[in-house]
Every structure is written in structure tokens, then in C-alpha cells.
Amino acid sequence: xxxxxxxxxxxIIEKRQSVAFWCNPISGHATLYWYQQILxxxxxxxxxxxxxxxxxxxxxPKDRFSAERLKxxxxxxxxxxxxxxxxxxxxxxxxxxxxxxxxxxxxFGPGTRLLVL
Amino acid sequence: xxxxxxxxxALNIQEGKTATLTCNYTNYSPAYLQWYRQDPxxxxxxxxxxxxxxxxxxxxxxxxxxDTTLKQSLFHITASQxxxxxxxxxxxxxxxxxxxxxxxxxxxxxxxx
Numbered sequence: 261x262x263x264x265x266x267x268x269x270x271x272i273i274e275k276r277q278s279v280a281f282w283c284n285p286i287s288g289h290a291t292l293y294w295y296q297q298i299l300x301x302x303x304x305x306x307x308x309x310x311x312x313x314x315x316x317x318x319x320x321p322k323d324r325f326s327a328e329r330l331k332x333x334x335x336x337x338x339x340x341x342x343x344x345x346x347x348x349x350x351x352x353x354x355x356x357x358x359x360x361x362x363x364x365x366x367x368f369g370p371g372t373r374l375l376v377l
Numbered sequence: 378x379x380x381x382x383x384x385x386x387a388l389n390i391q392e393g394k395t396a397t398l399t400c401n402y403t404n405y406s407p408a409y410l411q412w413y414r415q416d417p418x419x420x421x422x423x424x425x426x427x428x429x430x431x432x433x434x435x436x437x438x439x440x441x442x443x444d445t446t447l448k449q450s451l452f453h454i455t456a457s458q459x460x461x462x463x464x465x466x467x468x469x470x471x472x473x474x475x476x477x478x479x480x481x482x483x484x485x486x487x488x489x490x
Contacts, residue, residue: 264420302466302480303421316475351420359476363409363428366478368420 262286264369266352272375278340281372285333285354291315293366294327294337295351303351309335310358342376349373379405381469383481390457390488398452398484400467407469408476410450412441415464415483424465425452457488 265284273279285292290311295303306325308316311332320327324343329335339346349371355364380403390396400410409428413421427434427443427450434441440453454461464485468478 300482302468302482303478304480305477308475308477316477353420359470359478361408361472361476363411363426363470363476365423365426366421368422370418371420 264352264354264367266350266369266372268372269370270373270375272377273342274377275344276341278338279342279374280336280338281350281352281374283335283337283352283369285335285352286367288356289354289367290332290357291355291359291364292329292335293353293355294335295353295368297349297351297371299348306337315358339374342374344376347374347376379403379469379471379474379479381467381479381481383465383467383484385482385484387485387487390486392458392488392490394457396454396457396461396486396488398465398467398486400450400452400481402448402450402469405469405471405473406445408471409469410441410443411468411470411478412439412450412452413466413468413480415466421466454486457486459488459490462486462488 292309294306297303306320309329327337351371353366353368382401412424415421442451464483466483467481470476
């Protein structure tokens with residue numbers, strides 16, 4: 261079974277530029293997550309999709325971050341304009357269904373390492 | 378706010394010993410806790426889930442406990458091996474946040490031969 265795919269793996273941009281990340285979840289997984297992991301910290305949830313609908317985007321800085329999952333499969337996360345503090349690893353994860361009380365296992369991709377200069 | 382804390386200091390142990398990692402939570406009651414392993418340059422990998430009504434869970438050389446009185450989970454790796462060296466993340470979840478995972482900072486484990 262193929263895992264969660266992400267691209268690019270690395271990206272270096274200057275502040276105020278824009279950047280986009282792509283994620284392809286495990287086939288059949290309805291729920292997709294984007295996390296931000298700053299060096300030395302645990303992952304922080306940015307946005308959660310169920311199929312092509314947003315379930316939770318309460319921690320997404322909506323003035324500069326946007327995400328979509330138009331066909332309920334692939335997803336893109338965009339930052340525009342980027343700030344220095346956006347330097348982090350952006351992780352995509354997927355699960356069969358919503359977490360719920362059952363506690364769905366989340367499968368993570370390798371992440372995209374972003375450096376903003 | 379919901380806080381989950383892991384020992385930020387790295388844990389260094391000798392091969393063959395038992396590694397014990399701590400996860401503490403405050404201000405809420407998780408429905409369950411999950412433990413993940415993260416290697417450098419990779420995404421986290423799920424290891425174990427323990428629910429609030431479970432005291433202990435085991436999987437091969439791994440054991441996790443959940444003490445709701447102490448508001449603490451302990452993660453044990455018995456007969457540790459150098460290949461167990463990684464960062465271990467604790468994550469909590471409850472209904473207040475729609476069961477979204479709230480991760481701790483992780484604890485780095487180094488097992489030396």
C-alpha cells in the first residue's frame with residue numbers, strides 16, 4: 261500500500277513570496293490533515309478535511325494560509341505572503357475516517373521542509 | 378487551554394535497558410492518548426493508542442500506561458536497541474476539540490550499544 265505522498269520535499273523562498281505544497285493521501289482515506297511542525301516542537305494541526313469539506317481550520321492563519329481539497333483526494337496548502345516564522349516542516353496526514361471516539365490512526369507523509377529567508 | 382507536556386530533555390540509555398518516557402496533561406481529560414515515533418526527516422509513525430478507561434496497553438516490546446489520577450501516561454520500551462533511537466511524540470484527543478490530535482513536543486531517545 262502506497263503511503264502519503266508530499267511534494268516538494270524542500271523549499272527555500274524569500275519572505276513575502278508565495279509557496280504551495282501538494283499532498284496525495286492514501287487511497288480511500290476520507291480524512292486529510294495538514295500540520296505545521298516547527299523545529300523542536302510537536303506537529304500543530306492547521307486544517308482538517310473530510311472528503312472535500314473543511315472540518316476544522318481554527319488554527320489556520322487565514323490571512324496568509326489557504327488550503328483546498330477540491331475533488332476529495334489530493335490537497336494543496338498555500339502560503340501567501342510567507343513570513344520568516346513560517347519556516348517549518350509541513351506534514352500531511354490521512355486517516356480512513358474522522359478521528360471520533362474510536363481514534364483513527366493517522367498516516368503521515370515525509371513532510372515538506374520550508375525555509376523562509 | 379489544553380496542555381500536554383513531555384520531558385524536553387533527551388533520554389540516553391544503554392542497549393538492553395528499559396526506556397521510560399513521560400507525558401503529562403493538564404486542564405482537560407483526554408478520551409485517549411496516542412504515541413508516535415518520528416525519525417529525522419520523516420513523518421511521525423503511529424505506535425499505540427490507549428483510552429481513558431484502559432490502564433495499560435502492550436505491543437511487542439512497547440507498553441503504555443494511562444493514569445487519570447496523576448494525569449499522566451508512561452511509555453516503556455523494554456530491551457531497548459539502538460534502532461529504537463528516535464523522537465517519541467505523545468498526542469491527546471478529546472471531544473472538545475473534535476478529537477483532533479494535540480501533540481506534545483516529543484522526547485528524544487538515544488540508545489547506545
